[in-house]
Amino acid sequence: MSRRLRLAVLAVGGTGLAALLVLACLDLPSFGGRWHPYGEAAVRASLDRHTANTVAFVNFDLRAHDTLGEMSILFAAVVGCVVLLRQARDEHREPPQPSDVAPPVRRYALLVLPVALVVGLYVVAHGQLSPGGGFQGGVVAATALHLLYLGADYRALERVRPIGTYEVTDALGTCAYLVVGLAGVLAGTAFLANTLLPYGTFNTLSSGGTVPLLNAAIGMEVTSAVVVLLARFLDQAVEIEEEQGS
Amino acid sequence: MNAWILAATILLGAGLTAALWGVASGPLSRRMVAQNLTTAVACPSLLLLAQGYHRPSYVDLALLLALLGPVGTLVFARLLADELAVATPAAWGLTWTAAGVSAAVVVAVCAATGPSRAMVKLLVTGVLLIGGNLVASRALQGGFRQVRGG
Amino acid sequence: MADAVIVVVLLLVAATATAAVATRDPSRQALVLSLQGVVLAVLFTVLQAPDVALSQLAVGSALTPLLIMLSVRKVRRRARTTDEGGDG
Numbered sequence: 001m002s003r004r005l006r007l008a009v010l011a012v013g014g015t016g017l018a019a020l021l022v023l024a025c026l027d028l029p030s031f032g033g034r035w036h037p038y039g040e041a042a043v044r045a046s047l048d049r050h051t052a053n054t055v056a057f058v059n060f061d062l063r064a065h066d067t068l069g070e071m072s073i074l075f076a077a078v079v080g081c082v083v084l085l086r087q088a089r090d091e092h093r094e095p096p097q098p099s100d101v102a103p104p105v106r107r108y109a110l111l112v113l114p115v116a117l118v119v120g121l122y123v124v125a126h127g128q129l130s131p132g133g134g135f136q137g138g139v140v141a142a143t144a145l146h147l148l149y150l151g152a153d154y155r156a157l158e159r160v161r162p163i164g165t166y167e168v169t170d171a172l173g174t175c176a177y178l179v180v181g182l183a184g185v186l187a188g189t190a191f192l193a194n195t196l197l198p199y200g201t202f203n204t205l206s207s208g209g210t211v212p213l214l215n216a217a218i219g220m221e222v223t224s225a226v227v228v229l230l231a232r233f234l235d236q237a238v239e240i241e242e243e244q245g246s
Numbered sequence: 247m248n249a250w251i252l253a254a255t256i257l258l259g260a261g262l263t264a265a266l267w268g269v270a271s272g273p274l275s276r277r278m279v280a281q282n283l284t285t286a287v288a289c290p291s292l293l294l295l296a297q298g299y300h301r302p303s304y305v306d307l308a309l310l311l312a313l314l315g316p317v318g319t320l321v322f323a324r325l326l327a328d329e330l331a332v333a334t335p336a337a338w339g340l341t342w343t344a345a346g347v348s349a350a351v352v353v354a355v356c357a358a359t360g361p362s363r364a365m366v367k368l369l370v371t372g373v374l375l376i377g378g379n380l381v382a383s384r385a386l387q388g389g390f391r392q393v394r395g396g
Numbered sequence: 397m398a399d400a401v402i403v404v405v406l407l408l409v410a411a412t413a414t415a416a417v418a419t420r421d422p423s424r425q426a427l428v429l430s431l432q433g434v435v436l437a438v439l440f441t442v443l444q445a446p447d448v449a450l451s452q453l454a455v456g457s458a459l460t461p462l463l464i465m466l467s468v469r470k471v472r473r474r475a476r477t478t479d480e481g482g483d484g
Contacts, residue, residue, distance in 0.1 A: 132447065
């Protein structure tokens with residue numbers, strides 16, 4: 001394709017997109033309105049099922065199928081990374097040199113590591129009550145573990161991070177979500193329908209029926225997925241060397 | 247718009263514009279100091295916004311940023327240690343100013359909250375924010391100088 | 397007047413995004429990107445979407461910089477070993 005033709009194609013696409021955007025903008029509700037039909041319905045349904053955080057209710061009850069899809073995307077992406085970033089035949093591992101981090105930084109990392117883990121668990125556990133949930137808390141907990149790499153060295157991280165266990169936990173989290181969904185089918189309603197458990201007292205940790213269970217499954221899956229993903233990246237960046245002259 | 251949101255708007259507008267200008271130009275050392283400044287500006291602003299919107303649960307955002315912001319700076323300090331060794335940034339004046347602003351905001355929000363469990367969370371956020379900011383500044387000034395290839 | 401904070405943060409988002417595109421070196425671009433992550437999180441907060449803001453903070457403040465910087469390190473190290481292999 002010549003340069004001129006490519007520019008012409010770009011111009012046609014750009015004009016079409018601009019026209020559609022302008023048309024869509026003309027029909028938008030005014031900015032910052034307080035009333036929205038879907039919002040009203042979602043809040044009413046969420047209060048009916050004793051879930052304080054409507055976003056968590058939409059994610060794990062009303063649209064639990066969407067969350068299943070998103071979780072599968074993360075799972076597939078991590079599996080893809082594990083396959084792509086494995087140690088190839090013409091590569092070898094070179095153990096990283098121990099590193100000497102300044103004492104204040106090392107102390108900070110060791111102090112903040114447990115705090116960050118607790119905050120991650122807190123964000124997961126309070127997913128159906130306050131902003132947060134399995135994804136956010138899982139990422140925080142997984143990032144917290146890597147303070148060991150930042151504050152000490154890669155070998156310290158490898159010692160507390162049996163990668164096989166995290167791979168199994170990743171799969172288990174995915175299965176747990178499916179099992180909770182299938183339990184609905186076995187109980188005679190529908191896949192992922194939130195009719196299985198009592199809805200509990202509003203604004204407590206156990207309220208919301210299956211929402212906390214699905215939330216915890218996502219938390220487990222995301223934590224392990226991020227740890228496995230970062231492990232592959234760290235392996236490539238720190239340990240795996242290409243053979244000379246290959 | 248109340249005074250809390252007005253204060254957050256001014257802090258965000260001035261602080262983040264300065265951080266953007268610092269992070270997008272100049273030598274690497276200056277960019278990293280500006281990146282570290284981001285946390286020290288955005289985290290107190292989030293506390294002010296939580297207070298301004300009367301939403302105590304928004305404090306979680308500030309807590310997360312106080313935890314993870316310094317970790318992000320440590321990531322850069324560690325993985326760019328080779329390049330940083332050439333020119334060591336010295337910005338303790340800026341660091342202590344940021345710490346002072348953070349402390350003032352935390353004290354003001356605590357005073358408005360009154361003694362309760364919410365205040366404990368605010369104090370934890372403040373300690374993490376100021377401590378993390380000081381440690382990240384220390385890390386930028388040669389905290390990873392002995393680290394090679396790992 | 398009540399929307400002033402939204403306008404300020406939207407302008408900041410536009411400015412940081414432009415700066416991120418205009419920066420060429422990947423490691424310096426990652427620095428601008430981490431700033432943009434924080435600004436986006438503040439935008440979601442002032443638009444009253446704290447769940448999205450939390451996701452953005454969790455991913456953007458430490459995880460994305462770590463992934464980008466590790467990739468940059470791998471590419472640079474690879475270039476260095478290839479150079480040494482070529483010389484020796």
